Amino acid sequence: MRKYIVFLSVLTVFIYVMVLTGCDEESVSAVDTCGACHDASTEILALQIQWEASTHATGDAFERSSANCAGCHTSEGFREMLAMGGEPPSEAIDEGIDNPTPPNCRTCHQIHSNYDDTDYALTIETPVTIRLSGEVVDFGKGNICAMCHQPRVREPVLTVGGDDVEITSRRWGPHHSTQAAILAGTGGYEVPGSVPYVKQFVHKTLIDDSCVTCHMATAFGDKIGGHTMKMAHDSDTVNVSGCVFCHADIETFDLNGTQTEIAGLLDELKALLIANNLIDNSGLAVPGIRSSDETGSLFNYLLILEDGSLGVHNPRYSRAILQNSIEALR
Ligand code: HEC
Ligand code: HEC
Ligand code: HEC
Ligand code: HEC
Ligand code: HEC
Ligand code: HEC
Known part of the structure; x- marks a missing residue:
């Protein structure tokens, strides 16, 4: 159903673009552009299914959209915080967020900014300051x-x-x-x-992308890994794909x-x-x-x-x- 709605919306936008441009070469390039991501494959759908199972999607803490909380609890607040140079949320956002959304695709990626592959770039990948101690850390993609x-x-x-x-x-x-x-x-x-x-522990010094390496290791359905970001579903379903490179026979955390x-x-x-x-x-x-x-x-x-x-x-x-x-x- 969701795919169908997405398809219809894409089609509407496409027709709109065609009408606007009078079907010249520009609209052809628009098709090429959208098709780079919106094609017959299930790539986006698979990640949406994983994200929907994540606590980012299932949690209700994004209702905390007032000034002090929105920077970490809403997508809109987070993007605003980044625009302000990553300042602590309470200082970055004067007023609360209307129509807040929880951490989602648009929080972490540039979705529909350039309409090409660069849209999957992360919204921040530079080192981050731990505000409590002032220490600057570099967790790569985990920043x-x-x-x-x-x-x-x-x-x-x-x-x-x-x-x-x-x-x-x-x-x-x-x-x-x-x-x-x-x-x-x-x-x-x-x-x-x-x-x-x-x-210093090896889990920081030797794992370049930190959080991402362990939590986003190969997904198993919508239970663990990938965009579920979950480490465990139950005692039998644990996400050890990110560990085996170093702990070859690991079965438990x-x-x-x-x-x-x-x-x-x-x-x-x-x-x-x-x-x-x-x-x-x-x-x-x-x-x-x-x-x-x-x-x-x-x-x-x-x-x-x-x-x-x-x-x-x-x-x-x-x-x-x-x-x-x-x-x-x-
Ligand atoms: C770089 C990849 C990429 C390109 C290029 C791209 N999209 Fe998307 N699009 C996405 C992703 C990812 C989503 C899902 C976002 C979500 O679930 O929040 C999406 C969702 C959508 C949706 C569903 C509604 C929404 O906004 O979530 C529509 C409609 C859409 N895209 C239209 C287009 C059109 C039209 C183009 C070309 C002009 C285009 N997209 C180009 C990645 C892309
Ligand atoms: C915009 C802020 C934000 C970003 C960025 C973010 N998270 Fe979260 N994360 C949250 C919030 C808020 C919750 C709790 C949501 C709720 O309960 O409503 C959460 C929950 C989680 C949970 C579940 C915790 C539990 O107790 O169930 C995991 C695991 C997690 N995040 C991992 C990650 C990883 C890995 C990344 C980086 C790839 C990441 N998060 C990026 C804000 C964020
Ligand atoms: C520095 C970022 C940050 C700020 C600011 C922040 N939170 Fe959170 N909060 C998080 C993250 C990340 C989690 C998820 C942690 C986890 O589950 O391990 C979380 C979890 C929570 C939870 C538990 C969610 C659950 O379902 O168990 C509540 C409640 C909460 N926050 C309320 C608030 C309120 C209220 C404010 C503002 C007064 C606030 N937070 C400000 C980052 C933040
Ligand atoms: C909390 C942050 C976060 C959220 C939310 C999130 N992603 Fe990601 N995404 C990441 C990170 C970090 C990576 C890099 C993972 C890696 O390299 O292993 C990634 C990787 C990707 C990739 C592969 C990128 C590439 O260059 O090949 C795609 C595609 C993608 N995400 C799409 C999505 C879509 C669609 C959604 C929403 C359904 C989404 N992401 C939600 C953080 C996030
Ligand atoms: C060495 C691998 C590894 C790295 C690196 C790592 N984690 Fe974890 N994380 C784990 C494991 C294992 C657990 C415990 C899961 C359990 O016992 O169910 C955990 C637990 C958590 C939890 C609580 C999950 C829950 O469901 O209650 C959160 C939130 C979390 N990690 C976020 C992060 C963030 C954010 C980073 C990066 C700053 C990070 N982790 C880096 C392996 C890792
Ligand atoms: C880049 C390699 C690397 C990865 C990936 C890694 N570890 Fe480790 N881990 C180590 C090393 C090396 C030690 C021993 C460090 C020491 O004692 O100084 C260690 C120690 C530990 C310890 C402390 C107990 C002990 O044997 O010293 C636990 C628990 C642990 N790892 C769990 C995990 C889990 C769970 C994962 C995956 C989610 C993971 N590690 C991923 C390298 C790694």
Whole structure:
């Protein structure tokens, strides 16, 4: 049905172009142009089907289209943010977005700008600043992901051994989107402890396109990989195509028990945060003025929890952040 509607629309535009140009050579070149992408193949359809299954399409967070949120949650806000030189969304967009759309083809690609192959170019491929720490990272094609999948900046930014800090709300913390910072080994409250902070991990230094190499590896239907960007559908359907080049016989993400270990550290830290009245049993922050080590430990817990990879993105940095926070709270 969708293809049929698309076809009809293409035809309408085509006829319109023919009428406008009086069927001279220009319209012939328009056919050639459109045909480069709109032909009998299922290339576009396959990617649409994958995208439709992605959380980018199924999630409802794009309803967050007010100034502070639109830069990462709507396509329109993101394009505006890029036009403003990638400034933090809250500064780039004065007003909210009308008729918002979630991250989609037009967020990441130039669709219908030049009407040729260059339209599939990514809207940003240059290095990205992790706003929380100011560090500039280069994830290749993954830079576009890092624009949105990085922590939100909350004032005051925590400093080790700094002043007391007010936890202002139950949703206080680095937001749900901490992945790029963890990959880069930056953004944590680096309280001293028994585990050294080794920031660089091979998953950043050896994987040129970072996020894209693992998350967009060969698609399996609309379940994992490709434009679904999913790593797992269920325990039997895991996206290891991007791993096998380096981990030849991999069957689980929990290599050498890394995820089990990080999950254990998260549980241990959570128990300490509850015991210290920094979070409640439902995992939400308890507002109030607390020491920098206390707020820092809570921040660190949320940073690794929200990363969602249980250490796969950067096992060493995740381990150091959690273990040293545990020691600081004991
Ligand atoms: C570089 C590839 C490319 C070229 C060239 C191209 N299109 Fe498209 N077009 C797309 C993609 C990709 C989509 C799907 C966008 C989406 O799903 O959001 C699309 C969607 C459409 C749609 C469906 C409605 C919409 O906007 O989503 C129409 C109509 C359309 N194109 C017409 C044309 C016409 C007419 C031309 C030539 C003047 C053309 N396209 C040239 C890639 C292309
Ligand atoms: C415009 C900002 C933006 C860009 C660019 C972006 N994302 Fe997202 N991503 C989001 C938002 C927002 C969500 C959550 C959507 C929702 O729940 O409504 C999300 C969700 C996801 C999820 C699902 C997470 C979950 O908890 O289910 C994955 C995986 C993901 N993105 C990977 C990527 C990858 C890989 C890239 C780069 C190729 C990328 N994203 C680029 C904003 C973005
Ligand atoms: C720096 C980019 C960025 C900004 C700014 C931002 N978000 Fe998000 N947000 C994301 C990304 C990316 C995700 C998906 C993370 C994931 O699932 O791992 C997300 C996830 C969410 C989710 C969880 C979605 C779900 O379905 O589980 C909510 C709710 C949310 N954001 C609300 C907001 C609100 C409200 C604002 C503005 C006050 C905001 N966000 C500002 C990037 C951002
Ligand atoms: C969140 C960002 C994002 C969204 C949304 C997205 N793409 Fe992509 N797309 C990418 C990235 C990154 C690549 C590069 C993947 C690679 O090189 O392995 C890519 C690759 C492609 C390619 C191959 C490009 C080439 O040069 O051969 C096509 C075609 C494409 N996307 C079309 C689409 C269409 C159609 C949609 C909507 C249905 C879409 N994309 C949605 C990020 C995105
Ligand atoms: C080394 C491969 C690899 C790289 C590189 C990578 N990821 Fe992941 N990512 C994973 C794995 C594995 C998981 C955990 C999936 C699981 O346990 O179900 C994950 C989890 C996630 C999640 C949570 C997914 C969910 O469904 O809850 C998001 C969001 C995410 N990654 C985004 C990114 C972004 C953005 C980047 C780049 C800044 C990135 N990833 C780089 C492998 C990778
Ligand atoms: C470019 C090569 C490369 C790719 C691609 C890659 N890894 Fe790794 N990974 C490594 C190397 C090398 C190590 C060991 C690093 C060390 O100990 O210093 C490692 C370590 C790990 C670890 C920590 C446990 C251990 O054995 O040290 C996990 C977990 C992991 N990788 C999971 C994955 C998953 C899951 C994927 C795919 C989604 C993936 N990796 C993709 C190179 C890679």
